[in-house]
Amino acid sequence: MKPARILIIAGSDSGGGAGIQADLKTVTLLGGFGMTAITAITAQNTLGVQAVHPIPTDMVLAQMESCISDIGVDAVKIGMIGSAQTALAVADRLEALRDVPIVFDPVMVATSGSLLADDATIAAFEKLMALATVITPNVPELQALTGQMIGNVEELEAAARLLLDRTGAILLAKGGHLPQQAEDDRPLIHDLLIDEDMTADYSVERIETRHNHGTGCTLASAVATGLGSGLSLADAVDRAEAFVAAVLAATPSLGEGHGPMGHGLGMTPFYHLLAAKDPNGWDAAAFAARHSDHA
Incomplete structure (x- = not known):
C-alpha cells in the first residue's frame, strides 16, 4: 500500500522546530510521504526569527509543478506563504486540483512573536481560504482574520463561525492562547472543529512547557496526512490532536527559548x-x- 502523498507549501525553519521541518517529521511519523514547495527561508532558532528570505513566486510554483506532475498529491498543507504574490499564484495553481483536501494554517507570527506575514500577504489569504477544506487558525490569527476580540471559548466559536460563513471552509480553531481553564483540577485547552452543522470541542490537557515551537505546523500537517490517507475529518483531527499531545510530552528540551517538540517520541x-x-x-x-x- 502506497503512503499518502502530502504536498507541503511552507517556509523553512533553520532551527528545525517548525515550518517545513516540523511538517516533514509529522507526515513521515504518521505514515505519509512528504513533498515540499518552500516559500521562504528563515534564519531562526528557539529565541526568534533573525532573517527571512522569500523564495521567488516562480520557483515556488516550479516546486509545486514538479511534485504534482510526477508523484501526484493526495492532500495539501499550506503554512507560511512568503508573499502576497505567492499566495495568489499558489491559489491559482491549486484551483486545478480536483477532490484534493487542502489544510491551510494561516501563519502570521512565530511562537517567539516574530512577524511572518505582512498586511498584503494576510489580505491575500482570502483566496487560499476560499479553496481550503480546513483552516486552522490560533486565537491571534483568528482575531486578525475576523476583527473580533476573543477571550473565551464562546468568542472563539463565534469568530470561527464568522470565518466559516465568509470562506465556506471548516474551521479547526485552536484555543491554546485563551486564559487557562481547569476541569477536575486539570488545565485544559479547547480546540473547536466547526462546520455548518456542528461544533466539536477537543478538550486536551495543557502540557506546561516552553518547548512548544511548531505546534500549529504539526497539527495542520497531521490533519492533512489523515485526510490524504482516507481518514474522515473527525478521525484525522482525533489522531492529529493525540499526536501533538504526544510530541509535546516528548520534547528534547533544546535551546534557550521556545524549543522544538519531540516528533521522534524519544x-x-x-x-x-x-x-x-x-x-x-x-x-x-x-x-x-x-x-x-x-x-
Missing part, C-alpha cells in the same frame, strides 16, 4: 529495527567494521 527507529533483528542488540563497532569499505 525513539531511534533505525536502532530499534536493528535491535529487533538481533536479540543481542546492535554493536556499533562491529557495524562500522563491516561497512568500513564504504566509508
